Amino acid sequence: MISRLVFLLCFTVLVQKATPSDILDVLGDVINALADAVVSTLFDEDTDTSDKDLDWLYELLEPEDQCNPNPCHNDGVCEVVDDDDFRCSCPPPYKGKTCQKVRNICKKANCVRGECTVTLTPPYYECKCKEPYQPPNCKVASSCNPSPCLNGGTCHKGVTRSSFWCDCPANYTGKLCQVGPDDCYEENGENYRGNVSETVEGLECLPWNAYFILSEAVDLSEYNILKELEHNNLCRNPDGDARPWCFVRHKNELTWEYCKVRKCFGSGNETEPIEPNEETTEEPTLIPEEDFATCGQPQTKRVAARIYRGMKAEPGAYPWQVSLQVRPKGTDIDFGHYCGGILIRSCWVLTAAHCIDNSTEKQVVLGAMNLKKLDPDVQILDVVEAINHEDYRETPEAWYNDIALLRLKGSEGRCANETETVRTACLPTETFPDKTECTISGWGATEKAYISNHLLYAPVLLLSQKRCMEEKVYGNRLDGSMLCAGNMKGGVDSCQVCVCVCVCVRARVRTCLYTHPICVYAP
Template identity: 45%
Template sequence: DPCSSNPCKNNGRCENRGSSFSCLCPEPYAGTTCQKVKDMCLEKRCHRADCLITLTPPYFQCSCSHPYQIPDCQQASSPCRPNPCKNGGICIRHRIRSKFTCQCPEPFRGRFCEIGLNDCYEEASSEYRGRVNQAVNGKTCLHWNSHVLLDHPINAFMEDADSYGIGEHNFCRNPDEDEKPWCYIRKNGKVEWDFCDISPCSETGKELEMSSEESPWLTDSPTNPTGSNKIFKTCGQPEIQKTLKRIYGGAKTAAGKHPWMASLQIKSSKRSKHFCGGVLIKACWVLTAGHCIEQPAENLQVALGKQDLRKREHQEQIFDVEKIIVHHRYRDKDGVPLNDIALLKLKPVDGHCAVETKYVKTACLPNFFFPAGTDCFISGWGATERGDISHQLLDANVKLISQTKCNAPRAYDLLLDESMFCAGNLQRPRADSCQVYSGGPLTCVENGSYYVYGLVSWGDGCGLKNKPGVYTQVTTFLSWIKSKIGSESRS
């Protein structure tokens, strides 16, 4: 009897066909011995989500991201009611109805503040059973039971999946005993794998010891073990505090008033050429606009402490660029840059990156939002009212404008998304951020400290009525910044 050995897997029923057999397979299984899982998603529509295979009727499910709801992820509930953020996180609702951000208290992170310091991997990383579901490149992991993984050797339906911690979820795992936990992701329409944004437990212990009033990733540990270099103990604290005049409509600024200002330059055998601004946020890290990055790292250098681009100055610090990280979702859509942000990792000189001086300091990163009407400041080497480019560092005062006014039909007519904001004056255009110093910071003050709230991104013309400057909203990308700097520091 060919059925005596029960050749049918997954509870399939064997039927004797004389010298052969056939298996009657329960849903969702198929194949000669019921060894395969059928793709139950071929004719299903999940709209904004991935389609998952399940072992219970109807044998598929859409993996709706909050606040979209099952069955088909088309309807969105209120993103912040009830509060989806865990561990005391604050839910901040964005302009677009479905968008929200969880503002996480230290040391929690993750989209819902669900990941704590104890969510780390031990030396035997194949035993990791935590809840991190993000790759080091910032992409969200695919569910192990996603229909796109059915043809991959590792998925929720492989033999002994449970013993590897793999099931109907998208948490990082290490079933093949690689160097650390990993997951599958979608990249450019293809399925790839990548390591996850998880620290070894030995490192998170050190982070716990470092915890202070400020997040450990906003300040720097010494880059020079001898202690001969000053380190960045604070952020956003210029030593020069003069009244800012009202760089279009701007005025020359005193040296040291914007000590976090960076000049991005194309290297040359003669004089290096400034092409974009940036802002120093850590000793080895400069934040800038994604659209500024058109050259490879080896062609670039970053000048800190600069006042006059035409001169060599005693206070300047010059660094080559070791690595460029442009946001993975950066793209240009009809002239509007989306997710317009990038990080430059500076190449150390004599074992250290930037050294804190009167003229070189870091700006703070905000984990909160400033209201419309707040007076903020732009700085850079930009266009003057005569139309030429200033070699002197200029600054100007601008007001934050509400998203509603920026997106009005006579202004930008819904071109701004939640990763952008505008600032200036709609009716009386004076101070404006022109494209010649893209990437530079817009800083706002809270309790005496300067926070880099925006990066000069785009705009229509220069100083035109109803066309204020548009900036990248830095708060939207805090987790991305933290992820990239953190993964680089561990590599």
């Protein structure tokens, strides 16, 4: 194949009167063929690795009635193996300790110029080919026969079998003339059902049921793309973001981008974020009896969670999440994210004591999703006082009693305003038992020192304090001021056991203040 393409390149240059564009097209095919050969060699085997499989964490949990409630997701059937273990029988294409992952049914699919997608019927995969490549395995290209151009567009062949372009009729756009004159979204685009499949950066969207997406999902019970989203690569807004978006493959990593979709004329105006209040803060002597109307109540969960080096949080999913931002005192440089925090009262934020630096000015940002692109309903408030725990101390190995309170600037005892994206978390009134399901959230650094601009979250389980204090896990580094939790995401460079401060969210769900935890790795 490669030799034929090299011959075609020479023929195009030496014999035909080729334009620079023609030469680039042929050269591109040669490079793509080489890339396909490399990918085929490197990824012929199943890419699942033990580094990503953290089912070992269940061994740290104390025994209980293992199948009540049923721990198996995606219609898995639970079977008690003995007093302290269970087994899930997972329907295809699911797998994992709790049927929370999807099998790599694509490892033998070999979708050469396409994307392998997962289905719920045998053989549980399908190749979605890029035009003009043809099914079933996307190996053969057939430009303009049949014509891929829609809405009366005319197909024109390029120099190679895989190159073509569509001459679209008036008012139609897109690579295949699929975007009509009325293709636009209203409000935030949750009801958008148009045909755009290109991002603002010009990348082509991945199919929603692509294995490349599903293989990164932490828990498919919360990730209903296989059941609820259309099986195409069209831009949608299933989680109530600011506008339609899609997943893309960039440098062979999974990420997402907003789509190149036009907003309908007259569909709404934008407002500016709420800036810090200039009025003097009233000194609160007591915490008001009545604060926000509710605590620990996130916005209704949307359809799909986005994954981005962890899972990308949905708007309103963690309305108590705070970004603590700092800058040197006496300067006018921009504030920058420094630590996470949790809103517990209108004028009070809980954060980590090791985040308090008295040489800096501080502010908090509430209701934010992307710190580089603040939404209109974001609230920004100054910090007027920081109070560390009286027994806070640092050692080379750990921070102890690592909590602090931030008092915010406001007026008449009111600082933050309750909205759909800004709410308080509830303070706990109980001791959380082992195996309690919690969630960590924030913009903090990973083990690769990467800092996300977008709010991320990941599920964890609270682990037995006794087990965590064993020599092979934490030993004497763990004390009563900490909770031991297991990160269910994993990966070779991920923190697999961490210490965090938890606050109660709802009856069966908790959230953790997660800044820079102590981390150890699985043996």
